[in-house]
Amino acid sequence: DTGVSQNPRHKITKRGQNVTFRCDPISEHNRLYWYRQTLGQGPEFLTYFQNEAQLEKSRLLSDRFSAERPKGSFSTLEIQRTEQGDSAMYLCASSSKPGTGPLEQYFGPGTRLTVT
Amino acid sequence: AQSVTQLDSQVPVFEEAPVELRCNYSSSVSVYLFWYVQYPNQGLQLLLKYLSGSTLVKGINGFEAEFNKSQTSFHLRKPSVHISDTAEYFCAVIPDPGLASTNAGKSTFGDGTTLTVKP
Numbered sequence: 001d002t003g004v005s006q007n008p009r010h011k012i013t014k015r016g017q018n019v020t021f022r023c024d025p026i027s028e029h030n031r032l033y034w035y036r037q038t039l040g041q042g043p044e045f046l047t048y049f050q051n052e053a054q055l056e057k058s059r060l061l062s063d064r065f066s067a068e069r070p071k072g073s074f075s076t077l078e079i080q081r082t083e084q085g086d087s088a089m090y091l092c093a094s095s096s097k098p099g100t101g102p103l104e105q106y107f108g109p110g111t112r113l114t115v116t
Numbered sequence: 117a118q119s120v121t122q123l124d125s126q127v128p129v130f131e132e133a134p135v136e137l138r139c140n141y142s143s144s145v146s147v148y149l150f151w152y153v154q155y156p157n158q159g160l161q162l163l164l165k166y167l168s169g170s171t172l173v174k175g176i177n178g179f180e181a182e183f184n185k186s187q188t189s190f191h192l193r194k195p196s197v198h199i200s201d202t203a204e205y206f207c208a209v210i211p212d213p214g215l216a217s218t219n220a221g222k223s224t225f226g227d228g229t230t231l232t233v234k235p
Contacts (some may be wrong), residue, residue, distance in 0.1 A: 002117075004159070017216070019172075033223070035223075040125075040227065040228070041227050042206050042208075042225030042226050042227050042228050043160070043206070043225045044118075044225075045222050045223060045224070048222070056222060091159060091160070093160075103148060103167070103210065104150060104162050104166075105162075105223060106162070106167055107152075107159035107160040107161070108159050109157075109158055109159045110158075110159050112157075
């Protein structure tokens with residue numbers, strides 16, 4: 001299967017704990033995106049990478065959030081000192097760099113975070 | 117900056133009836149437009165896209181959409197729906213990456229339309 005994969009699919013944590021999610025993009029894609037989706041809302045952009053460079057971060061991404069893509073392949077999203085408001089579905093997507101392939105983003109199944 | 121408005125949060129229809137899901141957008145630069153479908157507990161799947169050329173685009177599962185630049189709309193249609201079309205549908209825009217000084221990687225999504233197909 002060459003689709004986007006995310007792990008874990010579900011995470012339940014207590015407030016104040018740190019969590020880390022992983023995303024493995026489609027292998028030939030050099031762009032990787034993170035979104036957050038809450039119930040009844042569309043995905044909200046958090047950040048994106050081109051290869052290993054983080055090109056943009058949303059103001060939604062507070063200091064407690066950090067994302068990395070160290071070798072330009074998989075990416076991790078870490079949330080420190082989780083709060084109940086962090087409960088959401090975290091979606092990862094990948095795409096080609098403009099001019100090198102199709103622009104559309106391919107999404108993973110998401111990681112559902114519940115903070116108790 | 118871009119914004120996307122999906123005019124109907126819920127659309128109930130009977131099986132085999134036609135359906136239209138409405139999407140309007142706002143942008144100061146030219147954009148590419150997309151429709152995605154999301155089934156429960158799954159990620160988003162691309163239905164169709166408009167980049168340039170013919171304003172009527174066809175996608176998977178019998179869906180089509182028409183880009184109307186003057187009305188800044190990109191409505192999704194299907195002439196005859198099935199029970200299996202029940203899902204959440206999202207309209208999204210991306211700034212034209214050929215333009216300078218744009219947020220080339222940032223997609224803006226609408227809040228979604230829940231399509232419920234009843235037997």
